Amino acid sequence: xxxxxxxxxxxxxxxxxxxxxxxxxxxxxxxxxxxxxxxxxxxxxxxxxxxxxxxxxxxxxxxxxxxxxxxxxxxxxxxxxxxxxxxxxxxxxxxxxxxxxxxxxxxxxxxxxxxxxxxxxxxxxxxxxxxxxxxxxxxxxxxxxxxxxxxxxxxxxxxxxxxxxxxxxxxxxxxxxxxxxxxxxxxxxxxxxxxxxxxxxxxxxxxxxxxxxxxxxxxxxxxxxxxxxxxxxxxxxxxxxxxxxxxxxxxxxxxxxxxxxxxxxxxxxxxxxxxxxxxxxxxxxxxxxxxxxxxxxxxxxxxxxxxxxxxxxxxxxxxxxxxxxxxxxxxxxxxxxxxxxxxxxxxxxxxxxxxxxxxxxxxxxxxxxxxxxxxxxxxxxxxxxxxxxxxxxxxxxxxxxxxxxxxxxxxxxxxxxxxxxxxxxxxxxxxxxxxxxxxxxxxxxxxxxxxxxxxxxxxxxxxxxxxxxxxxxxxxxxxxxxxxxxxxxxxxxxxxxxxxxxxxxxxxxxxxxxxxxxxxxxxxxxxxxxxxxxxxxxxxxxxxxxxxxxxxxxxxxxxxxxxxxxxxxxxxxxxxxxxxxxxxxxxxxxxxxxxxxxxxxxxxxxxxxxxxxxxxxxxxxxxxx
Amino acid sequence: xxxxxxxxxxxxxxxxxxxxxxxxxxxxxxxxxxxxxxxxxxxxxxxxxxxxxxxxxxxxxxxxxxxxxxxxxxxxxxxxxxxxxxxxxxxxxxxxxxxxxxxxxxxxxxxxxxxxxxxxxxxxxxxxxxxxxxxxxxxxxxxxxxxxxxxxxxxxx
Numbered sequence: 001x002x003x004x005x006x007x008x009x010x011x012x013x014x015x016x017x018x019x020x021x022x023x024x025x026x027x028x029x030x031x032x033x034x035x036x037x038x039x040x041x042x043x044x045x046x047x048x049x050x051x052x053x054x055x056x057x058x059x060x061x062x063x064x065x066x067x068x069x070x071x072x073x074x075x076x077x078x079x080x081x082x083x084x085x086x087x088x089x090x091x092x093x094x095x096x097x098x099x100x101x102x103x104x105x106x107x108x109x110x111x112x113x114x115x116x117x118x119x120x121x122x123x124x125x126x127x128x129x130x131x132x133x134x135x136x137x138x139x140x141x142x143x144x145x146x147x148x149x150x151x152x153x154x155x156x157x158x159x160x161x162x163x164x165x166x167x168x169x170x171x172x173x174x175x176x177x178x179x180x181x182x183x184x185x186x187x188x189x190x191x192x193x194x195x196x197x198x199x200x201x202x203x204x205x206x207x208x209x210x211x212x213x214x215x216x217x218x219x220x221x222x223x224x225x226x227x228x229x230x231x232x233x234x235x236x237x238x239x240x241x242x243x244x245x246x247x248x249x250x251x252x253x254x255x256x257x258x259x260x261x262x263x264x265x266x267x268x269x270x271x272x273x274x275x276x277x278x279x280x281x282x283x284x285x286x287x288x289x290x291x292x293x294x295x296x297x298x299x300x301x302x303x304x305x306x307x308x309x310x311x312x313x314x315x316x317x318x319x320x321x322x323x324x325x326x327x328x329x330x331x332x333x334x335x336x337x338x339x340x341x342x343x344x345x346x347x348x349x350x351x352x353x354x355x356x357x358x359x360x361x362x363x364x365x366x367x368x369x370x371x372x373x374x375x376x377x378x379x380x381x382x383x384x385x386x387x388x389x390x391x392x393x394x395x396x397x398x399x400x401x402x403x404x405x406x407x408x409x410x411x412x413x414x415x416x417x418x419x420x421x422x423x424x425x426x427x428x429x430x431x432x433x434x435x436x437x438x439x440x441x442x443x444x445x446x447x448x449x450x451x452x453x454x455x456x457x458x459x460x461x462x463x464x465x466x467x468x469x470x471x472x473x474x475x476x477x478x479x480x481x482x483x484x485x486x487x488x489x490x491x492x493x494x495x496x497x498x499x500x501x502x503x504x505x506x507x508x509x510x511x512x513x514x515x516x517x518x519x520x521x522x523x524x525x526x527x528x529x530x531x532x533x534x535x536x537x538x539x540x541x542x543x544x545x546x547x548x549x550x551x552x553x554x555x556x557x558x559x560x561x562x563x564x565x566x567x568x569x570x571x572x573x574x575x576x577x578x579x580x581x582x583x584x585x586x587x588x589x590x591x592x593x594x595x596x597x598x599x600x601x602x603x604x605x606x607x608x609x610x611x612x613x614x615x616x617x618x619x620x621x622x623x624x625x
Numbered sequence: 626x627x628x629x630x631x632x633x634x635x636x637x638x639x640x641x642x643x644x645x646x647x648x649x650x651x652x653x654x655x656x657x658x659x660x661x662x663x664x665x666x667x668x669x670x671x672x673x674x675x676x677x678x679x680x681x682x683x684x685x686x687x688x689x690x691x692x693x694x695x696x697x698x699x700x701x702x703x704x705x706x707x708x709x710x711x712x713x714x715x716x717x718x719x720x721x722x723x724x725x726x727x728x729x730x731x732x733x734x735x736x737x738x739x740x741x742x743x744x745x746x747x748x749x750x751x752x753x754x755x756x757x758x759x760x761x762x763x764x765x766x767x768x769x770x771x772x773x774x775x776x777x778x779x780x781x782x
Contacts, residue, residue: 060765061747064723196775233771280773283765290768402761404774432774433764442755446720450713456703457645457695460716461758468759 009351014118016357018299023617025307027246036078037115050270109558122286134601161610168192169228178416201409230294232265253618319370360595364565382482386559393533398469401434424516427602434471566595635677722749
């Protein structure tokens with residue numbers, strides 16, 4: 001491969017890498033992006049892109065277990081974690097059945113996708129901003145750490161992220177605890193109007209009227225809010241922003257305002273007229289057949305492709321550093337021509353500035369493998385996720401689930417509050433797909449009816465119609481605190497077939513979060529009683545993430561919200577990157593991604609990561625000048 | 626696809642009885658042939674022939690009486706240690722588009738083969754009856770359109 005030198009070398013073609021590549025290439029600089037996934041996954045134009053995506057869809061249709069990574073190729077040369085391979089960990093014996101080496105005590109429960117476009121291929125698309133107190137958890141509540149930046153600092157970048165992803169929401173409906181009327185910019189609106197709320201959402205809202213929860217002697221009235229999401233809907237005529245563009249004279253990145261601007265939803269990468277609206281495929285996780293849901297390939301496609309080179313099937317294995325100056329001199333990568341073979345050639349990518357945007361776990365892994373950027377000893381540490389506790393049952397009436405986006409509304413009431421001095425905040429998304437997640441419905445119900453209940457013929461039809469249409473599922477997604485002992489490390493005993501490290505994970509959930517499960521169960525009891533729900537929630541001692549707290553058992557799932565592993569901070573003593581997202585240790589090495597987040601809050605982190613990516617791009621362009 | 630082939634026709638007749646959908650509705654799915662073929666990969670021609678003869682017999686004996694047909698299906702097929710498990714698999718095939726793995730001991734006892742649980746094809750997944758019965762659509766296919774989820778479904782069941 002050519003040893004051409006670029007202005008910027010980016011490791012990772014997920015949403016962070018894509019935003020960086022687009023922004024920096026459009027500012028006139030030469031960018032190289034390295035991606036571990038397949039060539040054919042990076043096809044951006046018409047027929048090949050269409051055929052590649054159809055192959056994902058076909059794999060999905062034929063998958064026995066339709067888990068988040070099921071449509072996408074599992075590459076032995078660049079493995080992705082698989083939720084089906086998580087097991088309880090007994091004693092000191094690590095579980096090595098999957099890509100992760102899980103040392104426990106609890107198995108880390110989330111996955112991600114190493115493919116062009118990254119995890120945005122399988123994400124749900126929820127786009128919530130973090131709340132102001134999430135950035136100052138230590139000052140406000142005495143737990144965790146403070147960010148070296150505030151919500152207000154990030155606000156303009158959130159607007160850029162909402163433009164780039166294409167977020168649908170009604171701003172006047174977004175009422176969050178701990179915020180005031182200045183939370184959104186003056187006159188700010190979202191690019192598209194909200195995704196219509198589901199029949200179930202509206203049912204919930206009606207029945208929860210005048211319901212309050214008493215917590216810590218405070219009253220919390222319950223209400224349901226539509227969820228902002230990266231999913232195409234009806235464009236908002238009042239939205240007049242485009243860009244973001246690098247404004248050289250002002251040395252900043254900014255959205256462009258014009259009265260004559262109107263927002264055009266971005267459809268599929270193979271055909272702009274496909275996917276202009278959500279069509280109700282009800283399969284967002286793991287795949288949107290029409291690409292009405294945002295994925296990062298759309299951003300890569302709209303980069304300045306004359307200034308952007310992309311090398312796929314290229315797994316970064318080492319960041320090369322000049323030990324005297326501390327400057328990064330290259331990224332060594334293993335280029336494999338054939339995914340079915342472990343054969344590879346070693347190449348080096350060279351640039352002025354280097355960015356690792358390979359997702360929290362992979363970025364940390366690469367830094368550790370290279371012995372780079374870790375004077376703080378924080379690389380790999382502070383791994384966090386949202387613990388997802390599901391509660392499910394039958395409504396007294398049919399609510400017709402299994403339709404629409406995975407979630408179109410949430411109860412935001414406990415995203416912030418004084419209780420955070422005692423236990424985790426949490427968000428409560430309403431799930432539109434019945435018991436699909438906790439029990440594998442409707443398939444599991446059908447098989448149970450046939451095999452255990454001995455139903456057949458019309459009686460079977462009526463039974464399934466009468467019961468499964470009343471299924472609903474409510475999530476409690478809990479914030480986790482940063483802890484040094486929750487970490488990713490590497491070990492030469494655990495390598496993949498290309499000779500790169502597998503992530504070794506130590507993980508647990510503290511009482512700060514566990515005690516919130518107790519509160520959540522109380523809330524569930526009240527809600528179920530109010531709505532007359534027939535409760536079917538069951539946590540099994542054999543669930544991989546089962547734990548007990550105060551003599552009660554709970555299970556959780558991972559939300560896929562992996563953050564914290566190379567966090568931003570005030571000083572180099574306890575953080576990996578500064579507020580510019582530049583590593584403290586290396587002047588020309590930036591890290592961009594959820595790994596930069598010192599706390600998680602209660603929002604899906606992708607929108608925050610995208611905002612940080614725009615800010616990172618701005619800093620990098622400034623550094624290049 | 627013609628049903629002049631008696632066995633294929635019997636398969637559809639039995640499938641209609643077991644699933645609670647009319648033969649015509651099942652034909653309209655376009656995947657019956659794939660299910661029939663999947664079945665014959667597990668049970669041999671002799672066992673299949675027995676099953677079709679049994680089907681024809683109970684249809685004849687019930688003589689158009691729904692209740693009688695249900696009773697005979699239960700007694701002769703579903704509770705038969707030989708044919709019960711196969712009949713339950715046929716139901717699941719039509720509803721889910723998947724073949725469910727059957728027990729080793731049943732296969733050994735009745736000279737059948739086993740096949741691991743698998744989706745038979747993309748089309749069978751998409752044509753699964755369970756989605757219709759819950760007034761929805763298969764995930765990632767037959768999308769009902771923007772905002773359809775905001776209202777109750779409008780189906781004739």
